[in-house]
Amino acid sequence: MKILEIKNLTKIYGQGTENLKVLDDVSLEVNKGDFIVLLGPSGSGKSTLLNMIAMLDTPTEGSIIFEGKELTKLNEKQKSALRLKRMGFVFQFDGLLPDFTLLENVNMPYIMAGKKTDTKAKELLKNFGLENMENKLPSALSGGEKQRGSIARALRNNPALILADEPTGNLDAHKKVYVFEDFAKLAKQGITVIMVTHDLNAVDYADIVYSLENNKLVKTK
Numbered sequence: 028m029k030i031l032e033i034k035n036l037t038k039i040y041g042q043g044t045e046n047l048k049v050l051d052d053v054s055l056e057v058n059k060g061d062f063i064v065l066l067g068p069s070g071s072g073k074s075t076l077l078n079m080i081a082m083l084d085t086p087t088e089g090s091i092i093f094e095g096k097e098l099t100k101l102n103e104k105q106k107s108a109l110r111l112k113r114m115g116f117v118f119q120f121d122g123l124l125p126d127f128t129l130l131e132n133v134n135m136p137y138i139m140a141g142k143k144t145d146t147k148a149k150e151l152l153k154n155f156g157l158e159n160m161e162n163k164l165p166s167a168l169s170g171g172e173k174q175r176g177s178i179a180r181a182l183r184n185n186p187a188l189i190l191a192d193e194p195t196g197n198l199d200a201h202k203k204v205y206v207f208e209d210f211a212k213l214a215k216q217g218i219t220v221i222m223v224t225h226d227l228n229a230v231d232y233a234d235i236v237y238s239l240e241n242n243k244l245v246k247t248k
């Protein structure tokens with residue numbers, strides 16, 4: 028089942044003679060439960076593409092259709108709601124709020140969506156082997172624990188799509204593998220994952236791999 032379709036997407040930054048074309052007529056179809064890895068040299072436009080799917084940046088030309096909705100046609104309120112309810116985000120830096128416990132951090136998107144807490148956050152922490160860490164502040168957790176906590180948080184509202192931008196950039200080699208395994212597992216459960224990385228080890232865990240080269244997407248797996 029198709030969940031995301033990118034059609035003839037072009038992104039040009041700047042104006043006049045200072046134009047920088049980052050993406051040139053890029054098209055992509057993504058099915059439910061795909062684990063897609065996006066590789067490419069620094070500055071090739073990987074984050075730009077991810078940011079446009081996340082509705083944090085707008086295409087110069089082309090369209091992005093997610094769960095049947097044309098994203099560029101939504102207003103800010105609709106974008107925020109869709110982001111909060113249907114997408115989860117994981118970044119290089121875990122982004123956990125330092126003054127809140129791990130459990131409170133994981134519950135944050137749920138509370139922001141106007142709901143009362145239930146047991147889901149605890150279950151998520153358990154799934155990531157963090158059940159004994161729930162009352163700790165982020166400063167008392169290791170890098171790997173924090174990153175897995177941030178994946179748990181991204182899953183809090185049962186998203187259809189996880190967007191991850193260099194999620195393992197801060198982790199040592201064996202902890203990176205855990206994150207790749209986690210994403211592969213989530214994809215098997217039907218959650219679509221698009222992950223930007225420089226780490227070629229991720230290729231082994233992904234269903235599909237694209238490389239951004241010369242402003243175009245090239246399928247390499």
Ligand SMILES: Nc1ncnc2c1ncn2[C@@H]1O[C@H](COP(=O)(O)OP(=O)(O)OP(=O)(O)O)[C@@H](O)[C@H]1O
Binds near residue numbers: 047067068070075
């Ligand atoms: N807001 C912006 N305004 C102007 N140029 C931008 C903007 N955002 C990104 N760029 C430029 O677009 C190009 C692509 O950037 P992007 O961050 O998407 O690359 P990337 O592939 O994610 O790189 P990295 O692997 O280093 O994170 C770069 O040349 C960058 O300088």
